[in-house]
Amino acid sequence: MPNPELWITLAVMAAAIWLFITEKLRVDVVALLVMTALLVAGVLTLPEALSGFSNQATVMVAAMFVLSGALQRNGALVAVGDLISRIRYRWVFLLVMMGLVVAVAAFINNTATVAVFLPLIIAATTANRWAPSKFLIPLSYMSQTAGVCTLIGTSTNLLVDSMARESAGVGFTIFEFAPLGIIFVAIAAVYLLTVGWWLLPDRGTPDSDDAHHIGRYVAELLVPAEAPVVGKRPNLAVPEGFDDVDLVEVLRGGAVVTDPQRVIEAGDRILLRGEWKHIQAARKAMKLAFDRNTRDVDDGARDGRMLMEAMVAPGSHLVGHTLAGMRFGHTYRARVHGIHRRRLTIRQPLDRVELAVGDVLLIDAPANAVEALRVDRGLIVLDEREQPKVDVPRALASVAIMAAAIGVAALGWLPIVASALLGCLALVVLRLLDPDEAYDAIDWRVILLLAGIIPLGIALQKTGGAAMAADGILRVLGPYGPLATLAAIYLMTSALTEVMSNNASAVLVVPIALATAESMGIDPKPLLIAVAFAASTSFATPISYQTNTMVYTAGGYRFSDFVRVGMPLNVIFWISAIVLIPRFFPFHP
Structure with missing residues (x-):
């Protein structure tokens, strides 16, 4: 009979899943509630409950935010993205866009990658009289798929690796995912260039005179x-x-x-x-x-005014706040004339609307206030044609430090966490980032999510919840062999990821995958790869992954567009995983 601690863990897990799905609370708040509940209930000791903060995945993700933040701050990503704005042939544009996105997102946070490419692609498609809706879903999907090519491509990869190392003593090298990941990138590209292109909606070509x-x-x-x-x-x-x-x-x-x-x-x-x-x-x-009751907004009127669109970015300091509460008009010397929101109808004063990721604000600002809006990390200016100038020496130095951190880890000279932290220190010492910019580059919601949810995985293993789930899987699928188990693990992770945080779904499934592998006497790596790949590629809904939410708004898509285009790709990836994972990661090495 299950012990009381197992029942408590299962109850906490069920409550967490419900909160993740319903979005009653922010994911980082839910994660911290999970950690606290398990500690107070006595399921975990204090060191176990706080272990998520010192976990190498948490530290590594923070370091990668800083390294990628330097590339963005010094214009390296803008320089890469600007290449596509000069292309005037649609298929060449699509191919080059995919190639550049893959090259960047394999090493850089994919949300940052999409944030840089998004306004450039909108500008280029507008200028060329192409429908942006034909390009923005491919942007999101390719950025996700590129993340499975390297250990550092997504926080999920790092989380799976860290949990496996601590629980089973197995882990992955920085490029161990690459051969299989590149095949998945090719599969996604072929799909989006053929069947996917036909399924992608054409929401019309914007008038280049109307941004x-x-x-x-x-x-x-x-x-x-x-x-x-x-x-x-x-x-x-x-x-x-x-x-x-x-x-x-x-x-x-x-x-x-x-x-x-x-x-x-x-x-x-x-x-x-x-x-x-x-x-x-x-x-x-x-x-x-229009409301004219904010006098200091009109200070720049003599210098001309600009009307621009800006999207609330993932991890933005604006999320959950109202325009009135943050004194938006006084802070930015700008008015918000309108709010575009895909999912809910607004029926209250605009200054009382709690902002959410993907909201687009139509902002009226004096010309001399535009720069403050452009450099704010919480906003993605969508229709601003002029991009910040690239500081070539600083951009090259930032790229060199990123490459050195990856190279040192790949050669085995230092653990990836150590090399990444040295890279962060080098950025600050060389003044490529100041300390405040380094702290600002970190998405603390992701860090708190990881730190708070990792203890749930520990609790599942400690109380026998993972072993119980593994026993259930073996009873049903055991007679059909490890391949059927791999298919089930991938499908379980993929389904969870469509409705909740990808990191949370990985934390729930990794302990089950490890316990199942141990019970079957097989190498856990194939099952861990299935979890990492399924959790990092969520295509079927616009709310399953932050990059989907970003392009959902900007492309004018409907919810059904993601189901129609993304669901077949999810199925293709599932079948491909069943066929390919055992070839690269055998069950019995």
């Missing part, structure tokens, strides 16, 4: 006393001929007017939804006004 083409915004507009909509019911407020503009809500005193007999009064605020050019036309016809 603001991301999608349907919600704008909040003030009703002046002289506006012709005063005294009208909301369903009659939008003039005829503006079928593309919807009146979402009427706000009075910051609250939604719910009376069905309501009429619009002077001083009310109206939420309009539609493409920006249509909202602008309707605003003029209805004689509505």
Whole structure:
């Protein structure tokens, strides 16, 4: 009969999975709650509960954030991405884009890679009159697939390696994934160039004279006393001929007017939804006004104003905060005229909306305030054509330090953690990054997620939960051999990753994979590779991976687009893994 500690662990795990799937709390908060619950319940000792903070995967991921941050800060990634903006042939553009993304994302955090390439690809496709929706899903998918080519390609690879080393004494070298990973990259590329290209939606070619083409915004507009909509019911407020503009809500005193007999009064605020050019036309016809109550926003008016789109980036300091709460207008000297959100309808004042990853803000700012928006790591400016200049000596030095850190580890002179930390110190000593920039480069949410969720894997092993799951797998699949077990492990990990954090799914499945391998008397590496590859490649939903969320908004995709394009690729990868993994990593070496 299972012991009480196992029941507690399973209850904590079930609660964590529910919170990860429902997104009731941020993933890093959930992870820390898991760690704390297991400690308070006595399942883990204090050193075990805190072991995630000293785990080599956690330290290594932080170091890689700093190393990749230097490349981004000094313009190395911009220089690479800028190459594609000069290509005028669509198929050449697609091939070069894929090649560059793979070369970068195999070593650099794929979220940072997509953040750099995203505005460049939008600009290039706009200039060439191509539909961005034909290129942005390939950008996300190839950046994910490239991550499985090296040990440092994703935090998931490092996590799987670290857990395997600590629990079973087995691990991977920095390029041990490469032969198999390159084949998966080729499979993804062929798919996206053939069947995938046919399945990719064409959401239209943006007008190069209208940079603001991301999608349907919600704008909040003030009703002046002289506006012709005063005294009208909301369903009659939008003039005829503006079928593309919807009146979402009427706000009075910051609250939604719910009376069905309501009429619009002077001083009310109206939420309009539609493409920006249509909202602008309707605003003029209805004689509505933008809010002008922030005086310091107008300081740069004499220098000209710019209208730009900026996406809330993964790990942004804006996530979970409101425009009012962070005093956005005063901080950036800019107004947010509209918010574009793919998943939920906005029905409250824009300054009270809690921002989420992938939200696109339509920002009106003076020209002299644009630079502050461009360099903010929490925002990805999508329609700013001018890119920061590359500091060639500093960029080359940053690349050299990254290459040296990888080379020293690959040659076996130092462990990868030691070489990466030395690389970080070199960046600071040589002033390629100052200490504050190094700290800012780290996505602390990922670090806390790793530190908090790793103890759950320890608890599963310690209490026998992993062994119990392994026994269940053996009872069902044991008669069919290790190949069926590998297929099940890959499928389990892939399914979990589509609905929750990839690192969390790896933590749950790695202990099961190790216990299963031990029970079957086979090498655990094939099962560990299955976990790493399945957790690092999530294609079927726009919320399964941060890069999918980023292009979901920017490409104007529908949820079903990812299912239609990504699900077949998931199945292809699953079949390929069953066939190829045992050839590169035999069950019985």
